[in-house]
Amino acid sequence: MRFWLVSQQLALLIIIITTNALNNNETDHAALLAMKSKILDPFGGEALSSWNESFHFCNWEGVMCSKRHKRVTLIDLSSLSLSGTLSPHVGNLTFLRQLLLINNTFHGEIPNEIGDLYMLEVLALERNSFQGRIPVSLSRCYNLKHLLIGFNNLVGTIPEEFSSLSMLKRIYIHVNVLTGGIPKSVGNITSLEVFSAGANHFGGTIPNNLGQLKNLVELGLGGNQISGMIPSSLYNLSNLNILSLPMNDLNGSLPPYFGNMFPHLEWLQLHYNNFTGQLPNSIGNLTKAMRLAFERNNFSGKLTVDFSKLVNLVRLTLHFNNFGSGDFDEMHFLESLTNCSDLGVLGTDNNQFRGVLPDFVGNLSSNMRFFTLGENQLQGRIPPTIGNLVNLSILDLESNHFTGPIPSTIGKLQKLQRFFLSGNQLSGAIPESIGNLSLVNELYLSYNNLEGTIPFSIGNCQRLISLLLEQNNLSGTIPKELFQVSSLSILLNLSHNRLSGSLPLEIGDLKSLVVLDISNNNDLSGEIPSSISSCTSLQFLFLQGNMLQGSIPKTMEFLRGLQILDLSRNNLSGQIPAFLEKLSLINLNLSFNDFNGELPSQGVFANSSAVSVYGNNRLCGGIPSLELPRCPTKKLNRNFFSSKRIFVIVASILGILILFSSLVFYLWKRNRRERQSTTLELLPKESFVQVSYDELFKATDGFSSSNLIGAGSFGFVYKGVLDQIGDVAIKVLNLVNRGATKSFMAECKVLKNMRHRNLIKIITCCSSIDFQGKEFKALVYELMLNGNLEKWLHPYQVTSRLELNLLHRLRVAIDVASALDYLHYQCETQVIHCDLKPSNILLDQQMVAHVGDFGLARLYNPDMGISHHSSSMGVIGTVGYAAPGKLVVNLTNPVYFVGLIYFPFNYNSDVYSYGILLLEMLTGKRPTDLMFAGGLNIRNFAGQILTGNAIEIVIDPTILKSDIVIDQRDGCLIALVKIGLACSEELPQNRMSMTDVVRELQLIKETMF
Incomplete structure (x- = not known):
């Protein structure tokens, strides 16, 4: 009897356990369906197609269950392009250990119910658009080890209650909008190994008790407006591999023992702060260091660090400080760097270094690609041994006091892309070996004492986009080979030399050049070649201060983009042509020539502050404020009113009226x-x-x-x-x-x-x-205090060179994409910009990009078409940036076509323009660059980096100076080029949406920075 009762009780217990398990299974099932109801799949539900009754939920895509109880333990929906919100029912999945939603576009708040997941170990919500505060309820997830919520739009503070999470190892909260300072309570999470909180708005100081985190291997607090000094307690974190504190307002000096405290440190990022004092010699004891960034601070004094033990060093950046003591041997630190065989980047420009550049500079790493010493006070000769650095792509020695000749060994640097020697006291001739620099893009030799002729071999530099030779003593004729360098597209400046002869007819080969300055050579003579009309990209033309003669060639009327024209102080004559009225000139200087006749009065001539005609004593007419004498009255030609002429005029007028009436009807x-x-x-x-x-x-x-x-x-x-x-x-x-x-x-x-x-x-x-x-x-x-993006990408003046590094360009790309995403998807009526290009991207004081110039914009309703009707043929937008195809007159729905297929004109047109803009930002080349001919365009040019090792050829050299580990930088560039190509696909339906572009760019930024 007793055995029977026990058996019955056992059976009842089994039934209860089974029933509970079934009920719990049903709870998980219901919770998953509730989650699915809040998720939006842009691909028609394909990603979650298995989430249906045909399969047990443990077999659904991205779901894993425990083997014994069939309870959900893992949900992984990462990188599926999903959006929507996270359902509060997720809190019912009480066996859940990992929730992975990385790299989607989920929005809304992180539900408080997530704090009910007591078994949760990994919460990974990075690279989404979650908003609101970090839920305090997460502090109840006592088993939480990894909290990854970076790259969202979270606000508020880090909850103090997180100090109770005794198992937490990694906190990634970077790239949000968090405020309120770094709480001291973080220092109580003694299990913490990674604390990444960069790119927020925390402010305040670094809490002293972070020094209690003895297990910490990565600390990232960059870009947070943090002030004060580095607390001494941080020097106790001897396990650190990465210490990243850039772009803050930190101050004070580094203690002498700094380098002795971090035996495992690989990355040290202190750039863009206000540190002062001498760089401690103990930096030489960071034997594991690969990347040291000290630029943009106020470090000073003699650099006496012995870097010889840093055999893993890849990048050392010291530029924009006050290093220097005046000692003649202060460049001796370079000798210790010759032991760093992997060193690829050495930035020492914009300091106070003096003395000479030693011969052993040629013993630096053969892997060196960037070497910058510009804006210092170095003197003596440039050592010929510099030709040993055969992998250099950037060499900057400008604005020093170097004397003597340019060494001919420069010709060995055949990978050189940017070469800056301006602002020195160099003499002698430009070496013929300069022609060996077949990859050079920018060659700046201005403001020296160079003499002799411009070597014919410069015609071999067929990738040259800017050449500056002004303010030297160069003489002889301008070699026609120079004008046959058709890649010249930004600036050619030969001014203030002693050049003679006439301008070669080959000047017309510079079809892509924006700025041409051959002024103040005194001995240049002959007429302005009519072939100059082929320079259709010219915006600035300076020919003043020469002995040019003849009239202004009529062919110059084809220079429709010309903004500034200076022909003053020559011997030009004849009448001032009326076509100058029609050009987009903002400044015209024709003074001190021998022009005669009536001065035009329209266009630029209507603004006395924009035109100068002084010293032309035979001119008359013009607007009154120019105070020229009146022109003599012409006698009326009586034969003009002959009956035959009257008949022709009347017939012509009637014909025009008939045509006009027909068109109106x-x-x-x-x-x-x-x-x-x-x-x-x-x-x-x-x-x-x-x-x-x-x-x-x-x-x-x-x-x-x-x-x-x-x-x-x-x-x-x-x-x-x-x-x-x-x-x-x-x-x-x-x-x-x-x-x-x-x-x-x-x-x-x-x-x-x-x-x-x-x-x-x-x-x-x-x-x-x-x-x-x-x-x-x-x-x-x-x-917008920083002007437009055009002047940053393609500056025409180099007195203060404008530079956008990779991070700057990535931020601009995100800003512009965010604006377009707003216009395309978040407005009540979609807006199509129709003219996206660098000159329409404006930068404020903080270098935040703003999309402007909506003069061609269209309002768009997918059901009703565009709210602007065109009555003329042509391409909407600007050549090079406008989507392929031709605008066809259709008053109900303008369309454009590719080949024989017509597509409706919509927001995909902006996406195309954005793709071209992004590729231009990466390559530094306009889509209309002359090099893009014979089937080559900016798309297949940029696409070369996807098929081979062409980064140094394709990418703007300014980007390659960026302070980023090369492998990571290259990965970033490849990812950005892929986006640019995906946006500029020929067929509109193949282009990315701007929402996806924003998400991908944010992912790249978070990964890299």
Whole structure:
């Protein structure tokens, strides 16, 4: 009887356990279905197609269960392009140990219910768009070992309660918007091995009790506005492999024993801070170091560190400090670096180093690719042994006091891409061996005492994009071989030399050149070659201070992009051609020549502050403010009004009227057939803020050329100060130009209600008729102090070279992509920018990018088409950036085609332009560069790095100077090129969405920085 009762009780217990297990299984099943209901799959549910009743949930994609109880222990949905939110029902998965959602676009808050997962060991939500605060409830997950929530949009503080997580090993919270300082409680998580909190807004100081984290191997606090000194307790973290504190406001000096405290340190990043004092000699004891970054601080004194024991050193950056003592032997530290056989980057420019460059510089690593010594006070000769560094791609020796000749051994550096010697006291001739630098992009030899002729061999430098030889004593004729270097696309400056002879006809081969300066050579003579008309990319042409003669060639009317033309102080004669009125000139100097006849009065000639004609005593007419004498009145030709002429004129007028009437009638009929189409209507005048012409005139100091910051097809942009607003940019439209009014209305309408940190902010649209009874229109924007991206990518002045490193460019790419993502998907009506290019990307004081110039923008409704109707053939946007195809007149739905296939014009057009922009930022080459001919374009040029080791050939040399480990840098560049290519696919349906672009770029940034 007793046995029977025991058996019955046991059976009942088994039934209860089984029932509970079944119930718990059903709980997990329900929780997973609840999660699925909140997840959005852009590929039609393909990623979660197995999450259905046909399979047991333990067999669903990305789900793992325990073998015994069939409870969910792991969910891995990483990198599936999923979006949506994380359901609170996730808290019901009580056996869950790992939740991995890395690299998706989940948004919303991290649910508090996640704190119910008491068995959770890994929470990986990196590279998403989660918002809100870090849940305090996570502190109840006592088994948590890895918390990976970096690269989201989380706000608030790190919860103090995390100090109770005694098993926590890794905290990745970098690249969020966290504030409130690094809490002291982090120092109580003694199990911690990695604390990565860079790129937030913490502020405050580094807590002293972080020194309690004896197991810490990685500490990353960069880019957080942290101030104060490094606490002495941190020097007790002897297990550190990585100490990364860059881009903060840290100060003080490094203690003498610094290098003795970190025997395992591989990466030390202290750049972009305010450290002072001498670099401790103990740095030489960091024997495991691979990467040492000290640049952009205030370190000073003699550099006496012995680097010879740092045999693993790959990168050492010391630039932009105050190193130097005045001792003649202070470059002796270079000798210890000759033992670092893997050293690839050595940056020592912009310091106070003196003395000579020793001969043993040639014994530095043969792997050296970047060597910068510019902006110091070095003297003596450049040692010929420098030719031993045969793998150099960048050599910067400019702005020192080097004397003597350029060593001919320079010709051995056949991988050199950027070579800077400007601003020294070098003499002698430019060596013929310069022609061996077949890969050189930028060659700067200006401001020296070089003499002799320009060597013919320079014609072998067929990748040259900028050449600066100004302010030397060069003589003889300009070799035609120089003008046959068709790759020259940024700047050719031969000014202030003693060159003679005439300009070769081959000048027309420079079809991609933007700036040509051959001024002040005195002995240059002959006429301006008519072949100059082929230089269709020219924006700045300086020929002043020579002995040129003859007239201005009529062919120059084809230089439609010309902005500044200076022909002053020559012997030019004849009439000033009227076609100059039609060019986009913002400054024209024709003074001190022998021009005669009537001066034109339109275009640039209508602005006395933009044109100069002094010293031409036979000129007349022009606008009154130029104070030229009146031109003599011409006698009327009586034969002009002959009956035959009258008949021809009347017939012509009637013909034109008939054609015009027919066109109007045709367009009227087409417009009547429009259905459900929207138009970009003119804004009512009462919506404009009334700012008078006088106010704008005062704000810009009379539209002074000194305040002119830009010019475009529809008008000019000035910087100014309005009393009621402050510093602004003012675009004044020239209403004579066709399309100016439509551009004005488009920009006002699109930007009126747009609010995004990466869009240009329009302050007011001004329309008035109080200027001499005539209407004028102006747009007032916030002023962008760092100008546009064009001038950073393609600077035409080198007195203060503008440089964007890889991180800068990546940030700009993310900013622009975020703006387009907003315009395409987050606005009530989609907006298509239609003219994305570097000159329309503006940079503020913090180098944050803002998309501007919406004069060609379209409002787009997927069901109704575009709200702007074109009545002319042509490509929407700018050549090189506009998506392939041709705009076809269709008043109901403009389309463009590729080959024989037509595609609707939509936001994919912006994606294409973005892809080209990204490739331009990486290669440093415009899509219209002359090198892109015969089937080569910027896409297949950039794509070379995907098929071989072509990074040094393809990528902008400025990027290659970036302070990043080479393998990581190259991986980043390859990933960015892939995005650029994916965005600029020929077929629109193959292009990425801007949402995916933003996510991928954020992933790259988080991985690299």
